[in-house]
Amino acid sequence: MTPFHTRQCLTWLMMLVVAGILFYADRQLPRMGDPRSPASTHVSPYYIEHSHHETGAPNFVTAVLADYRGYDTLGETTVIFTAGLACLLILGVELGRVSQGEE
């Protein structure tokens, strides 16, 4: 009983220390939507000013998602595709047998 208790105490101590570090670091991050944060002073104005005439897309989100960050979206699509294949593998479903209604 005692070793379990010690381990539990250690776990809690560890979690509290990590949470304290994270909360301390959180105070130094820029606030959400701060106009003077680095993201708002470098990247966002560029997209707002140039995305329409550079990409022809009237929507910033589309321009960033599919054009400026197209490589990232390719990775996301591949992740979804891999997830589908992993479902097949884990559930043990065979491919290649087109069902014709044998019975």
Add this chain to the structure above:
Amino acid sequence: MRTPFGSSILDAACRLPVPFIILFAVYVVIHGHHSPGGGFQGGAILAATLILIRMVRGEDDPWGLDRTRAAILASCGVGLYAGIGLLTLVFGGNYLDYSVLPLPLVPEKVRFMGTLGIEIGVALGVTGVLVLIFDALTAGETQESDDGK
């Protein structure tokens, strides 16, 4: 899910909304440049339609994708995306730099079309994968009902 879920009432009720849902899915994909939407969302709506058809009419319906065709569709979607990237490499640009594609349009419209192409690829991939996951999850149920007979 070989055994159909539906009765004639469900069948009639699913015939009515399915064309409109497919039309809305296409709209969400094509109009994703102008409004919220795009490949992921449109693909999910299209997959919802196909899963609805599968649930009501069973696996052998010609409108339902079986899992092999769904896997082929998902591969085609990802392949279309990666293929457009390779095409831009062939025409001398960077990977996924759509402005080098040889289309008879002004440069930003060429990028617009490249974006549309990859959105369609994403939509096909998401549709295929969602139908595939639905199929994989319901495949065991088919086995049991066949054994029960």
